[in-house]
Amino acid sequence: MCGIAGYVGNFNARLLGQMHRVMAHRGPDGDGVWTDTKAGVGLAHRRLSIIDLSEAAGQPMQSVDGRYVIVFNGEIYNFKELAEDLKAKGYQFNPNSDTAILTPLYDAYGTKMVEKLSGIFAFAIWDKQEKALFAARDHLGIKPFYYTVTPSGMLFASEMKSLLQSPEVKRDVDEEALFSYISYLWSPGEKTLFKSVHKLLPGHFMMVKGGHMTTTRWYQPPQAPLVKGKPQYNRDKTPQDLLNLLDEVVREQMVADVAVGAFLSGGLDSSTVVSSMAKTVQNPADIQTFCISFTGQDGESEGFGQDVIYAREVAKTFGVSLNEVEMTSASLESLPETVFYLDEPQADPAPIYVKAICSAARAKGMTVMMSGTGGDDIFSGYRRHVVMNLKQKLDSRLPTFARKAAAGLLSSLPVSNSTLKRRLTRLSRLLATNANQALIAAYYYTEPAILQQVLSPELRQAYASRRADHLEETLDECQGQHLLNRQLYMELFGFLPDHNLNYTDKLSMAAGVEVRVPLLDPKLLDFAADLPPEMKLRGGEGKYILKKAMEARLPKHVIYRSKAGFGAPIRSWMVGEKEQFMRDVVLSDVALSRGLFDAQGIETLIADTKSGKVDGAYTLLSLMVIELWLRQFMDKKVPTMLAA
Incomplete structure (x- = not known):
């Protein structure tokens, strides 16, 4: 929805302007700044209008009584129900704005207010009376929140690049985070590639008061209950129960005062979301869906099928409109731009596709896109x-x-x-x-x-x-859970927030689009948590219960097609037609002068990848992305087209 930034401490108010200007892409519909020099606090906001398009919903927003000021990024899907509760308690606020309910909700329930929210969010509330800042992040970190502590105080923002506008923020490489970025393609948890910059963990809130900062976990991830050390499962849940819940969640998340579209790869998860969307609207043809297609033989040679063939069939099945976005190896040339928007050096081609799809969607008038992200992570x-x-x-x-x-x-x-x-x-x-x-x-x-x-x-x-x-x-x-459920727990709380959800937010917002992820709604997490493992993975077939549920809506050959990831023919690019591009970055004098990597080791990896001895394509991509990131975020050499 937006971008937020702010500080508590002895900072120059001009810094706030720099912090929110550098993420102008997150809010093309407006901006605002609020400061209290005496209290040493400042809040800034970039707006992407989705609910209540009027100026009355602009931010930073003050409560009616003037006690609180808020900056908010995200959507609260149950804000109308919460508004009724607050009205009954005598609170006054703009009933058409999800942002406006948050300050009275905080006044009524304190930090426990986050437990009442159904949505995706990162926000900060300044309490003038208590001289305290309360900030929170949603259950899975779908919306980003970075912070840093300097000698002058605490800075926070939706994107790391905003924090780096302060000369007090040191740019020393965190070696352990570096190892993670290369090993996994992302850095899990609080760490970023700079020691001084941290992520507020998903499902956590922060309190800053009197020069002290504390963070607290507010969301307790659901797990099957343990009795005498053994997990207890609910075997009464049916595929129809799941289908009903899916329709309910998608209907709730389609709330918007702007056009809502969808990703559609032809895979089970995106098709599931689109099926529920089609049931929600009067005319499914009004739903614009978008799919990536590859040209040439690269995709087939590395196991990436043509999703578009299945996407066409699914679109026809539900009567929705399909838009095809073509990708080639030339797409890799947008990597410097992608790295700028990513904020973190993730070596994955998927962010490039997210940006391409969301740019196409924005050109079609879409401001919100629904995604199938999460189905693999909760249902196996x-x-x-x-x-x-x-x-x-x-x-x-x-x-x-x-x-x-x-x-x-x-x-x-x-x-x-x-x-x-x-x-x-x-x-x-x-x-x-x-x-x-x-x-x-x-x-x-x-x-x-x-x-x-x-x-x-x-x-x-x-x-x-x-x-x-x-x-x-x-x-x-x-500990104590079935091996599969332990693995799914790690997907949800170790993998998703810092990988899929991070790049999806950053690259969609770069195109002026908000992405929603209905399959990661807390109600669905609760539903899946105590399912027996065999309802998720049975006989080598994953997502068993979801597939059974969708048999009522999709052709079986679509449901049971081979798994196709949101990937790309990386090997063909890294040691093929884009090898020189990779070498010019990874083995440049600038890169090697940093003392992070060994030139001979890289040359050996290139040779071994070419010969098939090892598959080092993603390692080479990681090294390239890290160097491009360091040039922008450490050396301050932003690509020309982004310098403004």
Whole structure:
């Protein structure tokens, strides 16, 4: 919906203007600044109008009694119900604005007000009477919130680049975050690539008062209850129950005073959302949907099918309009721009596609887009879930020496297809490790040995003594659960917030579009949490209950098609037609002078990837993205087209 920024402390008010101007892309419909010099506080806002398009809904917004000032990013889907409750208590506010209910809700319920919200949000409320700042982030971190503490006080914003407008924010690389970015493609938890900048964790709130800052977890993720150490499941839930709940959630999330469109890949999750949207409106043809298509043979050679074929069939089934957005290897040339908007160095082609789709949607008049993100994470749709299930069975049937022998055989197979090579490598690694190690290793895009190969000698030593990261801490929270549910817990609270949800928010907002994720509604998380594992993954078939539910609406060959990720032919690009582009970045004098990576190690990785000995394509992409990010965020060399 918007971009927010602010400070508490001894800062120059001019800084606030710089902070909100650098994220002007998040709010093309208006902006505002509020400061109290005496109290040492400032709030700024960029507006993307979605609910209540009038000037009365502009921000920063003061409560009717003048006590509170708020900046808010997101949508509150149940704001009308909350408004009725507040009216009954005698509060006065603009009933047409979801922002306007938040300050009286805080006055009525204090910090517990966040537990009443159904929506996606990041906001900050200044209490003039208490001289305190209260800030909160939604249950899964769908909306971003960065902060930093300097000698002058605390700064916060929707994007890291806003914080970096202050000369007090140091730009020292966090080595442990660097290892995560290369290993996983993202950095989980609070860490960013700069030691001084942090993320407010999903489902947490912050209180700043009297020079002290505290953070508190307000959202407790649902899990199956444990009785005598064993999880208890609800076996009464049916596919029809799920379908009814899906329709309810999508209907709630379509609330807007602007046009609402949808992503449609032809996969199960996006098709599910579109099916519920079609039931909500009078004329489904008014729903504009969007799909990526590849040109050339690159996609097929690396296992990426033509989603558009299925998307056309789904669009025809529900009578919605489909718009096709064509992508080629030339799309990689937009990487510097993508890195600028991402704020974090995520080495994934998907952000490029999100920007392309949302730009096309905006050109068609869409301000809101519905996404199927989350279906894989709550109902078990990733291949790594099937692999872990296989590992669990093999662990119970094969002795350790046999599993390790099988792992060695798999890793040595000569395979030219990079996607298959990566999957075989993962399987071999999982077979050779225990369950906890395997749950973490399932996220590796760069093997530890390859990571150490490309690191500089100094960083190799630091890597050897690294501490546990947020993924490992997340794993500790779900002890006692079934292996599959532990893995899904990690997807939701270790993977999604800092990967899919981060790039989806950043690149959609760069196009002036808000993306909503109905499959991640808390009601659906609650529904899925205590389902028996076999209702999610059965006989190697993921999303069992969702597929059964959708049999009433979709052709079976669409429901049971092979899993197709939101990926790209990275190997064909990194060691093919875009190799020189990659080399010019990764092996440049500027990159090597930083002392982070080893030139010979990178050359070896390129050669081994070309020969098929290893699949280092994503590692090479990671190194390229990190260098492009450092040029912009450390060296302050923003691409010319973005300099304004």
